[in-house]
Amino acid sequence: MRVDLFGFRKFREALESISKYNKYVNAFVDVADPQTIRDQAEESARRWESGQTKSPLDGAIFGYKMNLCTKELRTTCGSNMLNNFKSPYTATAVELLQEAGAITGGKLNMDEFGMGSHNVFSNVGPVRNPHGILDRAPESFDNVEDRSAGGSSGGSAAAVASKMCFAALGSDTGGSVRLPASYCGVVGFKPSYGRISRWGLVAYGSSLDTVGTLTRTVDDAKTIFDIISKEDEKDSTCLTQRQRDAIAKALKDFSDKEAKLHEDSIRNDPRPLSGVRIGIPQEFNIAELSPATKELWKRGIRVLKDAGAKVVPVSIPTTPLTVGAYLTLGTAEASSNLQRYDGIRYGHQSDVPDEKDELYIHTRSEGFGKEVRRRILLGTYVLTSGSFNNFFLRAQKIRQMVRNDFDRVFAQPNAITGSYSPIEDRIQSDRVHALLTPVAVETAPKLEDVFGDHIDPITAYLDDILTIPPSLAGLPAMSVPFAKGLDDNFPIGLQVISQYGDEEMVFKVGRVLEKSRESM
């Protein structure tokens, strides 16, 4: 009997975990009405009993990042600007999960509008990494040294890590799902740009934003992805069914030909990654990587080799340029997207008497936090006509170069950029199917080291260099929990990146890494 797969037992576990841990972790900002959760769990349990479940996720408790619109609870984006905002509609991704029987557990903490890497820029305070407290008695939580949960989807990662929910949706613009996943020891998955509808995801950097998942296993990520990766006419950047079919066909044609060429060697090798080539991008080996992280990266390479993969060094020469390009484009788009918070249409409106058309000024100064104001100003500057060519256009060129770099490295064709060299060339060469990199330079830092006025924002931005390149190129990437840190016993993940549209390859390699952790 699979009756209790999610519904009945899990909803209790989730509510218990919330009451036990949330005060410290600060992951859930709004929790759904427990009675409603209970009723939905009961209905789901009946569906499991009668064999009429809506999906494998029927009855699972989900948490949603505060920037995903839901009709039921607030959608604050972690900002005073939207502290009382209730959306009149529900995000497509959330709606698809609800149709699949998922139960909304509540809304999760985040860096304001997704801007941050440690979930410290939130109007309700920072999220604390749950790993310091999971085995402890609540009375002793005060004695724990607070660690970052990562950001901006810190609430989502921490909630899943502490079992407050089965899984969570987050959003990833430059690493906002993958970094907290690495710090919190969960699977953080960002699919190709355009796979999941952004309808109802409050915009930060529209050309970079993707909805992402935080789960405890790679298979859970795939199950959720298969449900929410769907054409949506409400988002013109969401892939149409026709485009999806074209991508699938291009990838299948490629793998069929490849399989034919390597038929013999693959047939004689039953290992999961036989025939798969993994690239190690040299430029990701940055000076800031802690020795422990480097050691784990090497271990990851060995795991993949043992699973039958051929591992080769590759080069993404534009990597050092990506942080600058990302900040330029991301802040420019943010400055445009956040213009709508003017106190007129929705959200916070200043009480300061509006004497000289200054309502906007007061409203925005009061409503936005420090980091958001900083990025709006940066973005406004790069879009000003005098600096547009110097900054914005250059950043767009770099972005294209990054795409080209990845296209040169991957064996699979890129159905979007149309990078097609003859399939035979791609197969014979040392082109790879996926890349393996670290996600973060180290395990979760102490909260006091990333929070406060002494922090230099530029150094903080540089921390994202490992997650930004695939974001700029729109590629699928996943942070897989790989090990506990060698120095501090906090989790750390490795990142798997693949060609545009080839999420399956990411899952495949991710599963191998995940399995090695279990056996460790």
Next chain:
Amino acid sequence: MQQPLAQDGRIEISTVDGLDYAVTVRIEQLQLEQDTGKSLHDVYPGLTLQDLNRAGTGLMEIVTKPDMRSSKEAGILVKKLQALLRAVDSSDGNMEEGSMRCDVNVSVHEPGTPYGARCELKNLNSIKSVVDAIDAEVERQISCHENNTPVIQETRGFDASTGKTFRIRSKESAPDYRYMPEPDLPRLVLSQNEIQTLKQSLPELPDAQRDRIMQSYQLGVIETRTLMGEDGMVKYFESLMSSGRQTKSVISWYVWDACIGMTIHELLGRLHARGINFSPDVVNTSQLGSLVDCVDRGLISAKVGKSVLDLMIDGDSRDANAIVEEKGWKQMDNRDELDQLCDTILEKFPEKVKVVQGGNIGVLGFFIGEIMKQSKGRANPVILNELLRAKVGLPLAPTGATGKEKGRKKK
């Protein structure tokens, strides 16, 4: 890097569009932008409502060069553009509902001096308000010049209730003007192949259709415009004209299309009076065709035809022959019967006969009217005319139908 969808177009407006001369309005470019939503003023008096349902989706902006010199030209251009967009099915062109919106830049200057500062009039939501707003703004700018107050470049709105334009905001200065390729509108890659296919699948454009209709059916501008002004009417008209009717001789063609034109005119007038929009289904073409045939063959008079049309509009779905048959409305063609009717009437009004004979031919109409009354409209007007003239001693004159044809040819 960023390219508009199209550049360097033009729209010609001329006498056929209702202007007294010809103007070429150049189209600078056609580009995609993000819709910001729209404001609805005074749905509740004094309040402005915002409709953000389309916010973030694509909208097509068509930018003209400064080639128009009057509100009339602008109004005609907008109307023509509207017809064009409807014809290619790219917009329903409905300005009141915001599916087509118009911003107009207005500047005045004295001949021989450079262009004056321009003001942008925003969100004009009907052709009438385009025309009225331009007139109001021209007047305002002229009076600025006359009072030696400078015209400031700014964005203005138009208040239809006062008929005046008002300042919304000053034009953005360079630091405020921040342009960015919109990431929510994905790149539109059109292959030459797709462009070619689109070109080939274009329907007949309004100008070409107008020229063709005027030529093939020898119609005047006004009639053509009436036909083209109603959705589906051209097709309706052309299907009336087919069904073997083109095989008629040229002369009777004239009569034919005049007849159909009149019938359509009658139809539209009647629909309008009943508050019904034209649709080819109200009175289908085979019904209306049968009516045209009955009138043309002299089976019934045009007057009786109108009564038949009334019945059809009110739901009688039979063809004209059946209706005429049942109602006993068939035209009186019997010369003897008509002869008797004429005599009766002429005897009844001997003074009026004298007036006609004295040269006032107009009074002939009085007799025709009386006889029509007696015959309940069934008397054949051609024979009647002929008989009456013979009896009072006048020469035979052209009939009404040919008279109309002459009138049209003059244009």
